[in-house]
Amino acid sequence: MPKHAPRNVMATSFALVGALALSLTGGTAHASDSLEYVALGDSYSAGSGVLPVDPTNLLCLRSTVNYPHVIASRTGAHLKDVTCGAAQTKDFTSSQYPGVAPQVNALDADTDLVTLTIGGNDNGTFINAITACGSAGLLTLGKGSPCKDRHGSSFTDEIEKNTYPALRSALRAVRAKAPNARVAVLGYPWITPAQADRSCFVKLPVAEGDVPYLRDIQARLNAAVERASEETGATYVDFSQVSDGHDACKAGGTRWIEPLLFGTSVVPVHPNALGERRMAEHTMSVLGLS
Template sequence: MRRLATCVLAALAVLTGVVVAPSAQAAPAPLRYVALGDSYSAASGVLPPDLTAPPQCLRSVRNYPNVIARAIGAELTDVTCGGADTGDFFTGQHPGVAPQLEALGRDTQLVTMTIGGNDSGVFINSVIACSTAGLATLGQGSPCKDRYGSSFTDTVRGTTFPALVEALRAVRKAAPDARIAILGYPWIVPASGGCFDRMPIATGDIPYLRELQATLNEVVRRAASLSGVTFVDLSRVSDGHDACQPIGVRWVEPVLQGLNPVIVHPNALGEAGMAARTMAVLRLDRR
């Protein structure tokens, strides 16, 4: 009788054009997502920490990869690690910490990262150098620019750029079918003015540091273009959210009076903003 009923229903469906849907459909498998990168990807210093991560990596469960994974229901493999540079894609950054490229495979569907800022120590060295110089002049003039000139930007263009191209091409090779995105870095300082009580950088060096960061982000964009990788530009959405802004507005914590013990790094609001921009650029649908 059951067989007869099935045949009758099938015949009726053909005659009437009505499709009888199954009572339930299997849920699609979650997107296989791998997060690579440095402290801006790891959200170093943002609480609470990721207790499953190597302690040296200072990874937070509120980093932008976790925000994205929760929003889209992805299966996240997070190997982000504070202090990482492009070389750590190929070799272990710490004892017991595998090269980041080892997390990728042919079944990887989505990859995100920030990387490049730590190459040659340019990012942190420039902030430290300009803060030290600014304190020496009590915030007057442009002592950092006067002393270092184009040395930082020369390093970014001449050393960081080819290293980024090599790293991104290696990511593409290791995950050939994945959607791959590299984020730029959100603004650390405003275009002018500054805030000497929180960012002890001389007034004349604020545009100098801003130009350096613009150069770094442009190098990241160019490397992404050459490697077939999507560039997530944060320059517009992070403008007005620099470290000189008040709590609840700023995305990056300042050197002094900040809430993050890892200075000049994104807070939870910044990580959420980076996640939102990435999802918009990649057109990732929320679950």
């Protein structure tokens, strides 16, 4: 064997060791550095009504440009999106539809990041309040506060009695399945303005006195979501300030939420594409993601 052969063997060995060390430290394996990101939640997370629709599960009416997809595309995270329109807290731990697994099944100890919106469908809070107040507003041609007069504190009572404890249970289930993850729970962007606007009645047929009533119901729901988040070690992403002025009564290009009537989405009173992007951007800002 030539005299320089051992040197070549040593050089080759050092090169192999160096390559192995580089791969273990992530020097060349950029894919291994990406966040393992799981998106849970209801239609506000799914982006229901925003095109294009994810064809893999049409029951959930999940958009491929919802806020989880925006976050993943901007951070390079590896996304597993199991968001589903109409989801309630119970659907985190039980099947929402045949063939649709409980949402927490997507989580494991390797999950780095979890985002979600949930709670608005429990007790039918959103749909029942919007339907009740819209119907009452049409009957009075937008005058008075017929919805508040009839329903009083019933919606907020349900939130405190049922939704709040259900939120805590759902978030504890998330934590149990993903003990090492950072969990971000998003509040719901404003649907109505703080005060009645007569020009809004055509889009959102709610009586003048019921506009702040609906907003208070949403505020109480968001407060319950925030409390449950804090009690389970999750980060609450507050939209009360950044979404102000972007409610369903505003013009297209400004509003984040589509109105009940004459909107551009097949799913009214839900975020549009702009709303989903802004939800993603604010969440990334709160979490310090780039």
